[in-house]
Amino acid sequence: MSREDDSDRIFKALADKRRRRILDLLKDSPKTTGALCAAIPELDRCTVMQHMRVLEAADLIIVQRKGRERWNYLNALPIKDIHDRWIGDYAENAVNLLSRLKSDLEAPTN
């Protein structure tokens, strides 16, 4: 499983508004699947579970079963990895690129 596959799963998982909302809900405290469904009444329970499976496959949530309940925990580490590997790079170059853009635009006869 390549690094690129990992970040593909993570970005795809983060691409959906409802999944980001689920992560927000888990940010404060872990919750059971039932509690999450109750917090998102406009989505069918099955739909919520399908989203959870996507998040779990991306390793953005960690699942722990306790009796007949399923407790879902946010795992922020993959997001931090993306930041370190990806966004860090871009942010580092941002000023650079913007200033290059600016000077290019100011010399239109090149």
Add this chain to the structure above:
Amino acid sequence: MSREDDSDRIFKALADKRRRRILDLLKDSPKTTGALCAAIPELDRCTVMQHMRVLEAADLIIVQRKGRERWNYLNALPIKDIHDRWIGDYAENAVNLLSRLKSDLEAPTN
């Protein structure tokens, strides 16, 4: 246009492997549309342009026309915004949540 719409467009734009690749290509230096198409021979020119439109709508690239050429510049600022607003939060809480998870798992009778 809400803040959430903005980050939705940005995350959706970043969700595609090929669009991330385009951003990578633009990271080093701005390029014309033609140069980008040449760099991604496995994709049809129209497909590349469709991806560019998605990136442009998300404000991840800035477009400047020079004669009959179109120069595409990476704009890293939206990515940095996401980091500051979103990933920063998660990363901040990461140690917190992981340690809470750990202690929860070690006390399974709660």
Add this chain to the structure above:
DNA sequence: TTGACATGTTATATTTTTATAACATTTTAT
């Protein structure tokens, strides 16, 4: 054990994305 509860699975319909073809516009060079 038995019924109710919480969760899980599989199949399928709906919607959204992605790829491409066909055609149009703008600019450069001759």
Add this chain to the structure above:
DNA sequence: ATAAAATGTTATAAAAATATAACATGTCAA
């Protein structure tokens, strides 16, 4: 002016993601 180059648009086919229904499993409490 005219042909070629570079880009742009619109329509549509193909593929993927999302929502939901129908059914299945495991666990608790009486």
